[in-house]
Amino acid sequence: MSDSSYEIILDECLDAVLAGERTISDCLAQYPEHAAELKPALQMGLLVARLKKPELDAGQVDALEMRLRGQMLAAQRPAQSRTWAAALGKLAAMVALALLLTLGAGGGVVAASANSLPGDPLYGVKRLWETIVLALAALFNSGDDVWLHLARTRLDEAEDLARRGLLNRDILFDVYDATEQAMNLADAQTAPEVAAFLNEAEARLRSLPTTAATEPVRADLLALVIPGPDGRLRVPALQESPETDSAPPTASPTHTPTFEPTDTPAPTITASPSPTATSTASPTSRVPATATRTPSPTVTPTPTITPSATPTATWTPLPLPFMPTQTGGTSSSSGGGSSSRPTSTPVPPTVDVTATIRYRDTQAAVYATQTAQAAIETEEPAP
Amino acid sequence: MNRAEEQRLLRQAQRGDAEAFATLYRAYVQVIYRYVAHRVNDSQLAEDLTADVFTKALQGLSRYQDQGKPFVAWLYRIARARVIDHYRRTDRRPVESDLEAEPLAVDTNMDAPMIRRQAAKILRAAIADLTDDQQQVLILRFVEGQRTEAIARLMGKQPNAIKALQHRALRALASRLERAGFDIEAILSEIS
Numbered sequence: 396m397s398d399s400s401y402e403i404i405l406d407e408c409l410d411a412v413l414a415g416e417r418t419i420s421d422c423l424a425q426y427p428e429h430a431a432e433l434k435p436a437l438q439m440g441l442l443v444a445r446l447k448k449p450e451l452d453a454g455q456v457d458a459l460e461m462r463l464r465g466q467m468l469a470a471q472r473p474a475q476s477r478t479w480a481a482a483l484g485k486l487a488a489m490v491a492l493a494l495l496l497t498l499g500a501g502g503g504v505v506a507a508s509a510n511s512l513p514g515d516p517l518y519g520v521k522r523l524w525e526t527i528v529l530a531l532a533a534l535f536n537s538g539d540d541v542w543l544h545l546a547r548t549r550l551d552e553a554e555d556l557a558r559r560g561l562l563n564r565d566i567l568f569d570v571y572d573a574t575e576q577a578m579n580l581a582d583a584q585t586a587p588e589v590a591a592f593l594n595e596a597e598a599r600l601r602s603l604p605t606t607a608a609t610e611p612v613r614a615d616l617l618a619l620v621i622p623g624p625d626g627r628l629r630v631p632a633l634q635e636s637p638e639t640d641s642a643p644p645t646a647s648p649t650h651t652p653t654f655e656p657t658d659t660p661a662p663t664i665t666a667s668p669s670p671t672a673t674s675t676a677s678p679t680s681r682v683p684a685t686a687t688r689t690p691s692p693t694v695t696p697t698p699t700i701t702p703s704a705t706p707t708a709t710w711t712p713l714p715l716p717f718m719p720t721q722t723g724g725t726s727s728s729s730g731g732g733s734s735s736r737p738t739s740t741p742v743p744p745t746v747d748v749t750a751t752i753r754y755r756d757t758q759a760a761v762y763a764t765q766t767a768q769a770a771i772e773t774e775e776p777a778p
Numbered sequence: 779m780n781r782a783e784e785q786r787l788l789r790q791a792q793r794g795d796a797e798a799f800a801t802l803y804r805a806y807v808q809v810i811y812r813y814v815a816h817r818v819n820d821s822q823l824a825e826d827l828t829a830d831v832f833t834k835a836l837q838g839l840s841r842y843q844d845q846g847k848p849f850v851a852w853l854y855r856i857a858r859a860r861v862i863d864h865y866r867r868t869d870r871r872p873v874e875s876d877l878e879a880e881p882l883a884v885d886t887n888m889d890a891p892m893i894r895r896q897a898a899k900i901l902r903a904a905i906a907d908l909t910d911d912q913q914q915v916l917i918l919r920f921v922e923g924q925r926t927e928a929i930a931r932l933m934g935k936q937p938n939a940i941k942a943l944q945h946r947a948l949r950a951l952a953s954r955l956e957r958a959g960f961d962i963e964a965i966l967s968e969i970s
Contacts, residue, residue, distance in 0.1 A: 402941040406926055409944075413923070435952035436945065438962045443905070443920040443951070446898060449815040450808055451825065459807070459829050460800055463836055467796040571866070579837060586841060615866050618859060
């Protein structure tokens with residue numbers, strides 16, 4: 396019997412065993428010729444099904460929801476102040492920045508560095524210039540265009556290095572970062588350009604000769620540009636049955652105990668120490684300020700966070716930290732500058748959403764609020 | 779939430795309706811958290827990455843096009859990309875090295891809860907050692923209780939490919955636990 400036949404039998408038995416309709420022994424008796432292989436597989440299936448299922452607690456769920464609502468609100472505000480002048484202003488800024496990037500300041504060292512590659516003496520100058528242009532872009536809310544340009548440039552450099560047999564992980568990391576930034580920052584104006592670049596990048600990446608060291612990064616890059624959950628959706632057309640019920644998958648069909656001690660009525664050790672590193676999410680300490688969760692000392696709601704009554708309950712849109720992307724000031728962290736990122740695992744220069752989410756410091760939150768609100772005044776409207 | 783309701787909420791959310799997005803978020807946040815938590819084996823990191831997933835989803839919502847797949851499929855893809863990105867940035871898969879450091883044998887002095895805990899730990903580490911696709915299949919199948927056809931839709935693959943992934947993943951896990959010296963049968967009989 397072929398592998399695929401066995402896989403079908405295994406799947407059928409797993410369905411039955413997980414649903415409690417049959418036991419493992421039943422399945423082994425039904426398919427004795429596969430018993431040796433079926434048994435450990437079914438046992439593993441059962442064990443995995445009984446691993447403890449981690450959950451976020453209600454406070455964590457609420458806190459994140461508040462942040463998301465705040466971000467939606469922040470994204471909507473500038474739309475109300477959209478003007479053609481602003482759009483034209485941005486267009487002009489885009490052109491100017493593109494010229495700056497490609498031509499440098501009109502000559503001299505910067506212009507000479509334009510075609511340099513990692514490892515060349517002038518490459519640091521090139522990256523420094525990019526950092527400056529990114530900072531300027533923040534003023535014109537044109538970070539998206541600049542990052543797109545930088546993504547192209549990094550990809551060009553990667554290809555040039557590959558031709559010389561010098562392709563390395565660092566440059567691919569840089570391609571990844573710049574591409575991701577371009578995708579994150581794309582707005583209605585730049586989205587088509589970004590999409591076109593992603594298409595082009597996919598083809599170019601596929602033809603990039605890689606080594607064992609660089610292949611994993613290229614694979615990540617392909618994963619970024621192909622499924623593109625951040626920038627666009629290129630989901631293959633679906634050929635599915637009509638019942639596309641997207642209800643959130645619930646727990647396994649049968650209610651079974653997990654095999655980790657905390658969930659089992661184990662008599663002895665389970666009680667107090669329970670050092671389960673695998674335990675569910677940490678309780679509350681990492682949850683940002685919600686008036687109902689006082690114990691955490693780091694999240695004391697200060698007056699700046701509109702200490703209105705019960706913010707969690709009422710969903711008042713708190714001015715929580717905004718996404719850096721919203722401010723257009725992403726470049727303020729000087730993203731592309733290689734001089735500041737010598738390691739092989741460069742930190743994403745700007746839009747580190749995770750960092751934003753991790754943001755816990757109240758004072759810093761106040762600062763973020765101020766800068767975000769200031770940015771809103773000049774922000775390009777959402778499409 | 780049925781498909782029609784989901785599509786309605788998506789349209790509203792794309793028009794900037796925070797309530798609609800919040801409803802979608804509430805429907806899927808635990809599913810995504812469980813997925814991420816199983817992938818990274820670190821509850822705090824999982825919380826951050828989950829937050830990241832929904833922030834990214836919010837950012838990309840205006841460009842999201844419903845092509846017939848459940849919304850959660852898109853969220854899974856973002857989550858998967860976030861996990862991969864996390865490991866790329868940290869340049870390691872921590873669990874692998876933890877696994878190496880783990881004494882891969884059962885101490886006969888361990889009591890039953892400790893053995894179960896140890897087995898769970900090694901099992902999680904072994905899951906983390908699988909390919910991304912294999913891990914996703916196992917999580918959807920055994921943690922979320924999805925059937926093969928549904929997993930195929932969510933992952934954009936054929937059901938046969940899912941069955942093959944499942945087969946290879948389970949075989950790899952069994953071999954890992956066996957090498958670690960666990961009596962799987964004993965553990966199973968104890969928790970049954």
